[in-house]
Amino acid sequence: MSSIFDGLRDVTVLSITVRMVLAVICGGIIGIEREYKRRPAGFRTHILICLGAAMTTLTSQFLYLNLHYYTDMARLGAQVVAGMGFIGAGTIIVTRRQRVKGLTTAAGLWTAAIVGLALGGGFYEGGIAATVLILLAELLFSKLEYRMLENAPEVNLYMEYSGKPCLERVLKLYRERELKVLNMEITRPTESETHNACAIFTLRLNRRCSLEVLLANMHAIPGVVSVEEL
Known part of the structure; x- marks a missing residue:
């Protein structure tokens, strides 16, 4: 434990002020990255x-x-840990394209609550260190995650198309590129008159076909309205 905070371990007016100010600062540092990315929380x-x-x-x-x-x-703190699940669940959404968003924000809210509990209890070293690590996870580790996803052998693609012949041409493209279709889900059939047909593919790529080239080839197929990675 650091000796710098020894005088602030006891519950005094000064220590209470320091803990509350640190909670505001650490919570703001965690939240400013989410604000920059225009997340709900x-x-x-x-x-x-x-x-x-x-x-x-x-x-x-x-x-x-x-x-x-x-x-x-510890009873009140335990209720905070459990209750944060309700707030975190409110930031998680499933888009109409079956894409889950908000998991990182929900996890950030939960960890922000834990940081607050630590700072409120006088565990300054743990709260400050956790804030720094959370910021690293949200800023630096996210770049590493994106780089790993670029080289991932399996991808999920969401496609909107106009009719069954278009779907057959897309499957033919997969065969020509020697791509293995691990799973295919028709989320909206072609019989719908008000919306385009939708399909989700789970593909295993190979070294001869990158994701960028595959998306460009799919966009060039007549009848494909849109296609993107999930």
């Missing part, structure tokens, strides 16, 4: 969650140390 949301979690720990300590209510000090 951004800067202010992360601040409020981190500050609220810190206040929960402070309240538990106050009840135990000052009011002498000899109860489990």
Whole structure:
């Protein structure tokens, strides 16, 4: 443990102020990256969650140390950890193209609450270190993830097309490129008069056919309205 924070371990007016300010700063640092990417839960949301979690720990300590209510000090914090599941679930959506979005934001909200609990309990080193690691995960590790996905042997493609002959031409292209279709799901049949037909493919690529080339070839097929990676 760092000796810098030794004078702030006890529950005093100064330590309470420092913990609340740190909760606002750390929550804002985590949330500003989500705000930059225009996610549903951004800067202010992360601040409020981190500050609220810190206040929960402070309240538990106050009840135990000052009011002498000899109860489990971790009980309120446990409710924060469980209750964050409801808020996090609200940021997760499944688009009409069967794409799940918001998982990282939900995880960020949950970890922001944990950081708040740590800071509220006086565990300054853990809260600050967790904030730095969360920021690294959201900024630097995301680039590594995208690079790994570019070289992934399996891809999921969402395609909108106009009719059954178009689908047959796409399957013929897969055979010509020696691509293995691991799974194919027709999410909207061609009989629909108001919408284009939709299909989701799970493909195994090979070294002779990159994803960019495959998407360009699919766009060139008559009847393909749109195609993108999921």
